[in-house]
Amino acid sequence: MKLISKVFIILSISIIFFVSYLTFVGFETKKLNSQIIKKLKDIDQNIEIDLKEVKIILVPLELKLNAKTIGTKLVYMGKVIELESIKTQIPLISLFKNKFLITNLNVSSKSLKLKDFISFVRAFKNTPELYVLNRIVKKGFLIADIKIEFDENGNIKNDYKINGFLKDVKIDIFKKYKINKLNFDFDHTENSLKLTNLNLFLNELRFSSKSLNFARNKDDVEINGEIENEELDLSTEDIELFLKPYFVNLDVNRVKFSSKNNFSFTMNNKFKLSNLYLDSEVNFQELLFSNKIKIKEFFPDIKNDLALLDHKLKISFKNKLLKIDGAGDILLQDNSDQITYSVSSKNQKYAFKTSLQINENPFKIDVLNYEKDKNTPMILNLEGDTKLNQIINLRLISLIEKNNKIIIDNVTVDKKLNILDFNNVEIDYLDNDDIINKFRIIKKKNDYFLSGISFNGDYLITGLLNDNENKVKFQKDNFNLNIKLSKFFLDKNNSLENFEGNLLLNNQEILDGHLTGFFSKNEKFSFSIKSNKDERITTLFLDRAKPLVNRYEFVKGFSGGKLDFYSSKNNTESISKIKIYDFKLKELPALTKLLTLASLQGIADLLSGEGITFDEFEINFKNNKNVMTIEEIYAIGPAISILMDGYVEKNKLISLRGTLVPATTINKAIGSIPVLGQILVGSKTGEGVFGVSFKIKGHPNDLATTVNPIKTLTPRFITRTLEKIKK
Known part of the structure; x- marks a missing residue:
């Protein structure tokens, strides 16, 4: 028994020892x-x-x-x-x-050299992808663990696993895009690949990712993950390489930003993307780009380079809907302003909403004679939608500054920012002339109704007289504008009461219409246009000519006078006549110079002193495109009379010639006519200079004047003078 026990113990110890x-x-x-x-x-x-x-x-x-x-x-x-x-x-x-x-x-x-590993794998199966990979990979190291399971029959199961890491990988793509210091861990199974702790430098720009996942389905691959970058300051070379090819119309000069991006998409075997999802947060410390938008008429101090500063953007893309929400500072002029905006896009249709708060910067709307108080904040809101390269629908334009308010609903503009249509306009503001503008424009069917308490039309009138190219462009076919204003200001000091009427317009052209108003109970303003198939007749009458005449800078100290204008236009040519009655001039530089050269110093002194009175001034002229042909200018008064003609090429050349004669000479010449002279001028006689002929020619900013004395009056001059005296 002891022997058996000893054998068992020895055997047990041996087994334990052997197993151990x-x-x-x-x-x-x-x-x-x-x-x-x-x-x-x-x-x-x-x-x-x-x-x-x-x-x-x-x-x-x-x-x-x-x-x-x-x-x-x-x-x-x-x-x-x-x-x-x-x-x-x-x-x-x-x-x-x-x-x-x-x-x-x-x-x-x-630790394997990546190029050696790729060459080894290509020996198994040389695919196009591996060929390209072998060409672009320049260096790098790989360490991997491969786990393979076998079934009871010794066959490889599908649950193999490969994990490891790549380190210090360098990749060159088209010699332009260089990836350096690429490092990541990976886990790979039959249908999935997961990359973690990824870091890389793309052309010296550092990016990182905590996780990138690839899942293979039957015919495609699902990819999701996140990529982020800390603050990056793009060089000029980076901007040329990464931005300009994709943002052709945006001339970017500097970009400084950081971002966090989550994304997912599906890619088929032809590299076509679908089911794209993107959720990004981008912080622009600075985005500097050249100004290509022509808005100096609204932002007087706008710079050649614009900047977004400390901007936070949220970008999302899901179910083919792109949304961009942003907020931050914008440097348009000397001081920064604040802007918020939201843009969404689907099926090439874009919706937008933006709010710009302008602080210590100017802003103006010339057509409304409005300018923001530089030290008062103003908020400009825009809301609308558009399709790519098509018209823009602005559902709302609003401008709020203290008690000033300008609101426009449902404006349609084309690519050149021409206004095509609008629904309602509500105006309530104090303009640069300290005039309260308070009126509304309402659209009813194809008619517009302008009504209100007061409207300063000074700028609009100046634009019409000067053919201002920067005036508001309203492109709309055949519509009626009905006007009813309690007060309409022609300028700061002259206004019309009960200004009413209607106009039929086509685009920016008045076809028919009639407007009336009253300076006072007995002083009237009347304007009318009547068109037929071949001709358009325009008439204008003012019992006070001063509001129109004073708009011309070369006329100073005009007072009194009534104005009567008539014009007939056929195609591109118009024939016109202007008459002004009973007025006085205190200063007319061109005429003063002419009188001085002619040694008519007494009259010249009168012109710069109390002024010269004229009984009548009349001009007959033709306009054809940019050329005005002056057939006749005639002025007559108690001191002098003038007769001249010539032509004017717009902004290029002025060429005038004529005759200037003191009234004493005229009386003497006419008085010498037997019987008739005695009837017309009685016994009046005069002394001094008989008269002068003159020429005025040159660029509008550099006119040359020549004067020659005359000994006789032309029959034409005497005839015109007789006509006026008879009247």
Whole structure:
């Protein structure tokens, strides 16, 4: 019995020792080499492997043997890969059944040069993708662990796993895009790839990602992840490379930004993207770009370069809907303003909403004679939508500054910002002349109704007289404008009461209409246009000529006078006549110079002193495009009379010639006519200079005047004078 006990103890100790030895020390053998080689050749028959001795370790609790070999070389078609180790597990039961069975293989590589690894993989399967990868990868290192499971029949299962990391990878794409210091960890299974802890430099610009995921389906790959960058300051070269090819119309000079981006999309085998999702936060510390928009008429101090400062953008794209929300400072002029905006786009249709708060900067609207108080904040709101390269629908334009308010609803403009239509306009503001403008324009069907308490039309009248190219462009076919205003200001000091009437317009051209108003109970304003098939007749009468005459800078100190205008226009040519009655001039620089040159100093002194009175002024002229042909200008008064003609090329040349005669000379000449002279002028006689002929010629800003004395009056001059005296 003792012997049996001793044998049992010795046997138990031996087994424990043997198991412990196998568990903690193990043994080395080459007997498993052939089985490992066979398993690798089951993957590909062309694989050659140089195996060292295999070390066996027992795993008693799992009833398995762990086998491991180190320093292995894997050879395929002449390409060599050095492995750190190969591990596998063998069930003990398979040994007892005399059936050697490897359940898995764990292969760990040494640090491999990435180009060598790509060349090795290409030996297995040389795809176009691997060919391109081999060309663009310049350097880098790879360490990977491969885990392969086998079923009971020794076949490879689909649950293999590959993980590892890439380090210090350099990639050149088209010699323009350079990726440096690319590092990431990866986990790869049959249908998925996950990249973590990714860092890279793209042309010296640093980007990072915590996670990028790739999931393969039957016909496509789903990709999702996040990418972020800390503050980047793009160089001129970076801007040329990354921005200008994609933002052709935006001339960017500097970009300084940081961003966080989450995204996902699906890509098919033809690299076509679908199901795109994007959620980004972009912080622009500075975005500087050239100003290509012509808005100096609204922003007088606008700079050649505009800047967005400390801007926060949120960008999202989902279900084909793009949304951009932003807010921050904008530097348009000398001081920064604040702007918020929201833009959305779907199926090439864009909706937008923006609010600009202008602080210590100017803003003006010349057509309304409005200018913001530089030290008072003003808020400008725009809301609307458009389609690419089509008309813009502005649902709302509003301007609020203290008690000033300008609101326009449903404005339609074209690509050149010509106004095509609008619904309602509400105006209530104090203009630069300290005149309250308070009126509304309402659209009813195809008619517009302008009504209100007061409207300063000074700028509009100046624009019409000067043919201002910057006037508001309203492109609309055949519409009626009905006007009813309690007060209409012609200028700061002259206004009309009960200004009423209607106009028929086509685009910016008045076809028919009639307007009336009253300076006072007995002083009237009347304007009319009548068109037929071939001709348009325009008439204008004012019992006070001063509001119109004073608009010409060369006329100073005009007082009194009535104005009567008649014009007939056929195609591009118009024939017109202007008459002004009973007025006085205190200053007319061109006439003063003429009188001085003619040695008519007494009259010149009178012109610069009390002024010269004229009984009548008449001008007959023709307009054809940019040329005005003056057939006759005749003015007669108690002191002098003038007769002249000539032509004017707009902004180029003025050429006038004529005769100037003191009234005493006229009276003397006419008085010498037997019987008739006595009847017309009585016994009036005069002394002094008989008269002068003159020429005025040159550029409007550089006129030259020549004067010659005359001894006789032309029959034409005498005839015109007689006509006036008879009247």
